[in-house]
Amino acid sequence: MQDYSQAHLTQQLVYESARAHPERSALLFQGRGMSYDKLADSVARSRSYFGRIGVGPGDRVLLLLPDCPSFVIAFFGIIAAGGIPVPLSTSVDIEEAAGAVSVAQPIVIIVDERSAVRFKPLLLMEGVETVIIASWSAPAEFEREMQLCNADHSIIYAPDRLAYGLFSSGSTGAPKLIPHRHKDLLLAYDSYASPHVGYRYGDICLAVPKLHFGYGLGNNLAFPLRAGAAVILFPEAPNASVLIEAALAHAPTLFFSQPRALAELLGVNTTREAMGSVRLCVSAGEPLHNSLIDRWRALTGTDIYDSYGTTEVGHVFMVPTPGNHRPGSVGGPIAGCDIVLRDPEGRPTEETLGELWVRTPSAANCYWNNRAASEDVFQDGWVRTRDTFFRDEHGRFYPRGRVDDLIKLGCGKWVNPTDVEQLLTLVPGVSECVVLGTTGMDGLTVLKAILVYEGTNNQVHAAEMAASSVREKWPNEPERWLTKVEFTRCLPKTSTGKIKRSAVDGQTMTEFAYNC
Template sequence: MSRNSFETMNIFPERFNAATVFIDSHVNEGRAKRPAIFCGERVVSYGDLHENVNRFGNVLLDRDIRMEERVAILLPDIPEFAFAFFGTMKTGAVAVPLNTLLGPNEYEYMLGDSRARLLVVHAALLAPLLPILGRLEHLKHVVVCGGDIGGYPRLEALLQNALPTLDTADTSRDDTAFWLYSSGTTGFPKGTVHLHHDMVVAADRYAIQTLGIEGSDLSFSVAKLFFAYGLGNGLYFPLRVGGTSVLLPDKPMPDAVFGVVDRYQPTIFYSVPTSYAALLQTAEREGRTSLGRVRMCVSAGEPLPKPLFDRWLARFGVEILGGIGSTEALHIFISNRPGEARGGSTGRMVPGYDARIVDDNGTELPPGEVGTLLIRGDSIASGYWNKHEQTKKTILGEWCDTRDKFRVDEEGFYTYAGRSDDMMKVGGQWVSPTELESVLQQHPAVLESGVVGIVDAQGLTNPAAYIVLKEGLAASPELALELQVFVRENTAPHHYSCWIEFIDDLPKTATGKIQRFKLRRMSGKQPMASQQGQTPSQPIMRGNVDLDEKSQREDLPAISRSELGVQADSIPITTRPMTDVVARLERLTTTEERWDHLSAYVRSQLAMVLGVDDPSSIDTESGFFDLGMDSTAAVAFTNRLEVGLGHSLPATLLFKYSSPNTLVDYIVDEVLAQNADRGAAFEVGQAADTSQSSSQGASREALNKVKRLSDQELEALIDRKLQR
């Protein structure tokens, strides 16, 4: 028996339920009136928390949710998350928090895979689920929080009517308490199964013994509760010591984050490197040098660059304690210590965890050599739900293969060296290069591609795709932009930003494997490679290619569908016929009508991205970033507009057209005219691929489409043709 298992058996009784420690104990020990959660104007005391956890448990029992059955939780960072999370556990059922940033396909997979019988969802997050709910055979109950929608029962009313007392289920320390979905190299999320004792181990070893968190601390986490990292930071760490947590349900924009810091004066601040960089940029611009009462900053989710560590410390006088954790380990297992932090280092082992650095044969390596990190500790998941082979590859007896490359020095400080399987962590999310390559392979112009993570000037990782085109096709800035749009359309939100560069051949081993380390060496240095001996007129740079005005107005170069052997429905967005949105706009007769209709459409898309219930409440004169837009939301918003308008938009769109009104002006003046041109071109091109008689019919329709253009659109079309 391992040392850690022996310790756990002595700490935990055989019959154990996590809600007893994190919820019930505070009332029993006289902390009922102490604040547990601040959220906006709401203050939830430990007594309130205890009562509502019990009420939620009774809501489940009233609906015959039984032990070990799954309860899916799709909520922002609000007190109801805590009610549902611990209320589920207290009944012996299994809580399954879901990422709030996903789309219908991901939710359908997770809800089906988990066989959740009940879903509690916020009204603002329900829309992506509506098309799929009828296909989920195991889902029997949907409860909505935060608004009346679809006739579903309201959580608030159910809680109010439920009993405030609840007997704790007779669970063991090794019963399943909750799952956290973690994406993997296959692109399919894995249900990572955690037990009732896991949170206590993580909280005691890391929060208490490593960070020194106390009951007097006020914790604030930028990382959201559905992440393993944020779940500890914002919920069970402070609950373990009788402390208080501040929850921010909104997007963690710098102004909002600093607003929480100023209003609530937290003492411990948790974030990720991407957010730290954004906060630092804002502070430098505004001359801010204080974090109030913050005594400790913590970072995880991706490696913390040393320049960022140094600049933060110089400006605020507070160290960022970088560390590494995982969904499988539940939280951080290697970390810097207060007063001993080293920039660029992940720190030392957290008490209660062990590590080995091994080579490809499993042989332990000496200090200074890079190898794969294996860890051991009693918060490690029992496995992946219904993924036996992947469980065997990750859980190696009492050891867990992190697939991270590390080295350790003689003093026991660990330094991150990359991913064993070439996964990239971008904005705290794992991104699989093979998944992006498989998407790019679907584009009719791409022969093959190699994707790696490259580091920008801030020290943060971004995906870069090196493209080999099919014979006879030439590289161009327009094609690079088209490929970026194609990636955005066919991948999850955190894959949107992608550099594109063209090369003649991918570097490979003798067995045909891509040598990604050679691609990484090219990062940012490789200009757009010549193709067929031709020298391009300008390089392909980062994913947000900023074309000049002329190249933005020109049509993308046509690629014959018959030459590529593809069907009409696989044609890239830039050569497709007009969308329903554009068709509706073209039926309007005046510019004013078009402007008003388009303004309403832009507001509706913006509301969906920002989580605004009433699109008409959006101030169209305000700047996008003043309305709460962040970089992730900006990409999602741009992607929605591209799909709706059938038009590639520049990645710098919201910087050039910084308010909804200026954006609508741009779309009316530029995009609609180009779409009209492309729609006619599509009809003509389609005709060229069919028989002469059908060609004549299609051509007549294309000519009719041109006839329907306004004078302004027709003039723009003629100008572009003359420029060629």
């Protein structure tokens, strides 16, 4: 394994790649290409700009930007200046954004002009010195000021060789920030991306996960740049029409998706034509059902496999080996990665079912300024995933749910059932309820509510009231909507009076923590 102890991400992925193939397209955005040479020049100018406004070694910079060239330029420019970029989805509300600021404590926030008004209160938070407006459609403050700076190709390291930070999704309470070092993505390229995905010089990559998720940051930015490939970027949500338009425009050879997006694409007539250039599809985010595999292969003729990873580890670390894929399995560990199943007391077990722990050189070693959570998850070089797995006689691993009760509904889509349950108890006549993940069409996870109903309306009307209350509460989050509503006279309880979820028919899904 190559020694990356002195590596610098901007140097390795941007400047060295530009020297190797300056004229080749690195970024493809809205019908235009940005060459590696132009990207390197822009990154060097942004490095100069961030140094000028006071970003120095170890300073965090929050990136509230969609996937666009400005995100990439700012990300690597901050790293070159010794700062630590912390990407965050532009779809978060102001409360979530404020929580992220409280954890990351950035001195600078870069925000997309379309979200600037919504996030304006962040400027008043302690420690925030500057809010910079950027734009993907026309030059704004960041783009204009950066171009006025001289290109500075020098690089600085943050303390402890930290390069960037990503927020973990799906956790309860305050968000957890995971700091990663320069070497982590480079090690992941050598152990996962190169041997298992097989990136090639000149590949064109299309991805469902966004760059603020580790799954997207690796597969659709760091790894392609390392290989001399091009990445397709788009600011919109990755629905079927957006993906097909991007694919028809740029003819991708690698497609990184998740089951929910695959199911949507399979319902569109133009998918076969759009995906005709793809030689490999990689899925993650939730278990990949056999029906989706068969339908995708039949429609496109391309291979597809499932994978598993977490933000704490840095990227994917479990994949099937060629010819050894089984439906529902994420295969086994990649080279250089150790995994073990442990019992509820944290002891290694030879049983076929247990909580998965992992040890690999690309893993983080703590949460940012969160000692209690760090001590629980990062132990003696091992990282606990809080996911349970089944191991078959051939050493293949199958996700079997979360240690906790959170429900996984696709890449980066988590639902805390308590939030929905609290809403449902406000429906007249509902005395108790439980919300679970269950298997819907194509093996995708959907939400099901089981209600103890004591009202005067019939159950059909009560079910519609329950479902409509959820739709009205979260009109823009269809993953929270109820697909099924069932009724029972009572719910099973533990000895302490809590609802015993494990005794209720349902299914919770495993976490892929890069949050696509």
